[in-house]
Amino acid sequence: MASILIIEDELSIAELERDxxxxxxxxxxxxxTGAQAMEFVSNKNYxxxxxxxxxxxxxxxxxxxxxxxxxxRPIMMISAKDSEGDKIRSFNVGADDxxxxxxxxxxxxxxxxxxxxxxxxxKLRQTVDYDTLQYKNIRLDLDxxxxxxxxxxxxxxxxxxxxxxxxxxxxxxxxSKEEL
Numbered sequence: 661m662a663s664i665l666i667i668e669d670e671l672s673i674a675e676l677e678r679d680x681x682x683x684x685x686x687x688x689x690x691x692x693t694g695a696q697a698m699e700f701v702s703n704k705n706y707x708x709x710x711x712x713x714x715x716x717x718x719x720x721x722x723x724x725x726x727x728x729x730x731x732x733r734p735i736m737m738i739s740a741k742d743s744e745g746d747k748i749r750s751f752n753v754g755a756d757d758x759x760x761x762x763x764x765x766x767x768x769x770x771x772x773x774x775x776x777x778x779x780x781x782x783k784l785r786q787t788v789d790y791d792t793l794q795y796k797n798i799r800l801d802l803d804x805x806x807x808x809x810x811x812x813x814x815x816x817x818x819x820x821x822x823x824x825x826x827x828x829x830x831x832x833x834x835x836s837k838e839e840l
Contacts, residue, residue: 662685663687664689664709665688665689665700665706666688667691667697668690668691669693669712676765677768689706698726701727708779709724709736710736710772711755712739713741724750725753729832730832732831734757734776735754736775737755737757738763739759757775793828797809800824823840826840
């Protein structure tokens with residue numbers, strides 16, 4: 661059963677999201693503050709995160725950024741803010757999706773389902789195909805030392821290729837310039 665962390669301070673919205681997701685078969689945990697969310701995140705790696713941007717103690721964008729540093733699991737932002745700037749900021753720090761309130765709970769469940777299924781399929785492909793590394797639209801053919809972006813081959817220097825391969829093999833780990 662896939663697990664989801666909802667980070668939402670409005671109790672009625674958190675309960676609505678939780679109820680719909682539990683009916684769909686997901687294990688759901690709810691955090692009502694950013695601090696509580698970060699505590700939950702430090703103890704468990706959830707399959708998907710749903711984050712409200714406006715929380716009483718932390719900005720949801722900062723929470724998204726912090727979660728993205730440690731995992732490549734899907735992150736959805738849900739907010740009453742519908743400005744283009746808020747959406748772009750969310751995507752720039754690592755959000756995979758953005759829904760504005762009010763929203764359809766059924767649509768939210770559909771989006772969650774698709775994101776979890778795609779993530780699981782991608783991880784399965786990565787574990788089955790040892791000769792290939794992939795992240796989003798970037799694919800490395802390790803046997804032939806080739807790089808593809810959107811299935812178009814790109815020329816890289818030996819150093820660029822080695823650095824990219826190293827970073828893809830160590831996703832989520834932060835290295836200093838000297839360590840690299």
